Amino acid sequence: MLPFLGKRLLQLIPTLFFVSVIIFGLQQLLPGDPALAMAGEERDPAVLEQIRRQYRLDQPLHIQYLYWVGGVLSGNLGESMRLKEPVLTLIAQKFPVTLQLALMAIAISLAIGVTAGVISAVKRGTTVDYAVNALALWGISTPNFWLGILLIFLFAVHLGWLPASGYVSPFEDFWLSLQTTILPAFVLGNSFAAVLMRHTRSAMLQAMGSDYVRTARAKGLAEPVVILKHAMRNALTPVVTLGALELGTLLSGAVLTEQVFSIPGFGKLIVDSVFNRDYAVVQGVTLITATTYILLNLLADIAYVLINPRLRS
Amino acid sequence: MAASEALAIELPHESPSARAWRRLLARKSAMFGFVIIVLFVLIAAFAPLIAPYDPAQQSWTSIRKPPSLQHWFGTDESGRDLLSRVIFGARASLLAGVVSISIAFLLGVPIGLLAGYGGRWIDAVIGRITDAVLACPFLILAIALAAFLGPSLQNAMIAIGFTTTPIFVRLTRGQVMAVKVEDYIEAARAVGNPPMRIALKHILPNILPALIVQATISIATAIIAEASLSFLGLGQQPPAPSWGSMLNTAQRFLTSAPWMAVWPGLAIFLAVLSFNILGDGLRDSLDPKER
Numbered sequence: 294m295l296p297f298l299g300k301r302l303l304q305l306i307p308t309l310f311f312v313s314v315i316i317f318g319l320q321q322l323l324p325g326d327p328a329l330a331m332a333g334e335e336r337d338p339a340v341l342e343q344i345r346r347q348y349r350l351d352q353p354l355h356i357q358y359l360y361w362v363g364g365v366l367s368g369n370l371g372e373s374m375r376l377k378e379p380v381l382t383l384i385a386q387k388f389p390v391t392l393q394l395a396l397m398a399i400a401i402s403l404a405i406g407v408t409a410g411v412i413s414a415v416k417r418g419t420t421v422d423y424a425v426n427a428l429a430l431w432g433i434s435t436p437n438f439w440l441g442i443l444l445i446f447l448f449a450v451h452l453g454w455l456p457a458s459g460y461v462s463p464f465e466d467f468w469l470s471l472q473t474t475i476l477p478a479f480v481l482g483n484s485f486a487a488v489l490m491r492h493t494r495s496a497m498l499q500a501m502g503s504d505y506v507r508t509a510r511a512k513g514l515a516e517p518v519v520i521l522k523h524a525m526r527n528a529l530t531p532v533v534t535l536g537a538l539e540l541g542t543l544l545s546g547a548v549l550t551e552q553v554f555s556i557p558g559f560g561k562l563i564v565d566s567v568f569n570r571d572y573a574v575v576q577g578v579t580l581i582t583a584t585t586y587i588l589l590n591l592l593a594d595i596a597y598v599l600i601n602p603r604l605r606s
Numbered sequence: 607m608a609a610s611e612a613l614a615i616e617l618p619h620e621s622p623s624a625r626a627w628r629r630l631l632a633r634k635s636a637m638f639g640f641v642i643i644v645l646f647v648l649i650a651a652f653a654p655l656i657a658p659y660d661p662a663q664q665s666w667t668s669i670r671k672p673p674s675l676q677h678w679f680g681t682d683e684s685g686r687d688l689l690s691r692v693i694f695g696a697r698a699s700l701l702a703g704v705v706s707i708s709i710a711f712l713l714g715v716p717i718g719l720l721a722g723y724g725g726r727w728i729d730a731v732i733g734r735i736t737d738a739v740l741a742c743p744f745l746i747l748a749i750a751l752a753a754f755l756g757p758s759l760q761n762a763m764i765a766i767g768f769t770t771t772p773i774f775v776r777l778t779r780g781q782v783m784a785v786k787v788e789d790y791i792e793a794a795r796a797v798g799n800p801p802m803r804i805a806l807k808h809i810l811p812n813i814l815p816a817l818i819v820q821a822t823i824s825i826a827t828a829i830i831a832e833a834s835l836s837f838l839g840l841g842q843q844p845p846a847p848s849w850g851s852m853l854n855t856a857q858r859f860l861t862s863a864p865w866m867a868v869w870p871g872l873a874i875f876l877a878v879l880s881f882n883i884l885g886d887g888l889r890d891s892l893d894p895k896e897r
Contacts, residue, residue, distance in 0.1 A: 304734075311738030315747075322754040434879035436830050438837050439871030442857050450861050457860075545745030549834055553857065563746065564838055567753040579750045583742040590741075 312583045371573030380577035391558035397478035402486035410493025432487025441480040441553035458555035477554040496528035534597040629891030636887020642880035650696040657690035670863040680865040691847040698848040702832035703825040709767025718778025736772040752840040762841040766831045781813035815892035826881035
């Protein structure tokens with residue numbers, strides 16, 4: 294286990310290096326004088342000078358990169374031009390909102406995706422199987438911002454059951470928080486549920502055809518016990534880890550969902566920053582999401598090895 | 607021996623592409639997807655002939671009119687005909703899907719060939735760069751790229767193409783690794799073919815089916831990505847119609863004109879669904895073992 298962990302951690306170093314190069318490289322795409330582009334409407338020479346100093350724009354490119362990476366490693370992701378606050382502080386403020394949304398989306402997609410996948414595998418070749426497969430295809434093909442708009446129309450405008458937009462923290466008012474986040478979480482979890490359903494179905498079909506399931510049946514165990522205790526327990530191991538790999542998609546989806554439902558998470562932060570030309574925030578959010586994704590992948594890999602006894606040895 | 611010779615004589619010769627096409631034709635869902643895609647392509651190509659109105663023509667007397675005989679899909683907040691805008695919007699979506707995946711394909715396949723067929727170090731460096739791009743969530747990186755490049759359909763296509771490239775690099779590399787140990791590649795090497803010729807003439811044709819399947823499915827993802835960027839205001843710029851930006855506008859008039867949100871979304875859904883099911887069908891017909 295330790296050599297595996299060491300090798301995986303070593304692999305992270307070049308990956309993180311290239312991530313930092315890509316994200317730093319983004320500001321080189323700005324047309325013309327980067328200081329002017331970053332300043333937006335501001336044309337005050339003092340401000341331009343401050344930007345040039347802050348980003349070391351008068352220095353060669355590799356020096357600029359080293360200063361930037363040095364800042365990142367010491368927790369300094371720069372300052373928001375618009376909000377005049379450190380980028381890290383802004384991300385720390387918005388992160389819990391996106392995290393709540395993502396966790397709810399994962400819970401919803403696990404409940405729908407795994408259940409539907411198991412049912413589909415058990416009822417293979419029947420109408421139920423086809424219906425679940427069609428549902429998964431629908432989930433993968435529906436843009437989540439469109440689904441969000443349709444659900445707002447149905448549940449907020451037409452039925453008036455839920456608020457159309459906004460966000461309330463669960464620490465302020467739990468029920469109101471649930472009301473404001475249940476629709477966005479469902480929208481966010483929708484395509485994730487479809488992916489989980491496909492993974493679960495295929496893993497369950499493999500497990501159902503295995504020797505240990507045949508043995509369990511031969512022992513005379515009831516079918517629900519065979520499915521739930523023997524097949525499903527083994528099938529879910531790869532599903533959980535494959536699910537973790539899809540978390541990047543969830544973070545991407547959060548950008549659109551937060552925009553549709555006006556939720557002040559970090560998806561909305563990046564979009565607002567794009568339109569205010571607040572490039573340090575755009576870079577900061579991209580860097581944090583990429584690092585989060587890399588760490589989640591590492592955790593998924595470790596979990597996979599820990600759960601699977603054959604790999605542990 | 608005699609039996610196998612007899613069998614060889616009885617079976618009509620069928621090329622791999624003809625066999626794949628026959629299998630594809632037998633799959634109803636894939637053919638449904640194919641027909642819808644052809645319809646979308648025709649609609650996009652002949653938009654000026656099909657659309658009943660100019661998509662940019664405003665009419666202050668027909669603002670937010672529900673679907674009627676004059677305007678089948680209704681009108682928007684400026685009195686523009688929604689059917690005409692959905693028809694012209696197909697151009698942006700299909701163009702973005704095809705162009706961005708062509709960028710990803712043309713960049714990703716040669717890099718993947720290099721990684722799979724080059725040395726260990728080249729493979730390791732390309733592998734880490736690919737990991738790095740894949741680590742940045744697709745849409746967030748596309749948003750960041752589109753933001754720095756400036757909002758336009760062209761830049762959205764570049765952003766989507768760049769962020770999709772690693773998928774083709776990985777797939778090509780994996781396929782090359784599997785194919786390069788086959789006997790016919792060994793034979794090609796033994797007769798003195800240079801590496802470039804082996805990669806292009808012997809390896810590439812054999813891995814092409816898997817790449818075509820991936821390209822088809824990736825077009826679906828690219829269409830959603832373009833619609834997402836346009837929805838956020840980073841893709842096709844107004845007044846040019848695009849399904850994503852139409853949905854953005856529709857959201858503001860959800861209470862007074864809900865039909866504005868239906869048609870562009872339905873168009874995205876149908877286009878994406880068609881490419882997804884065609885991709886699934888192609889995978890089954892090109893390589894039944896995949897399933």
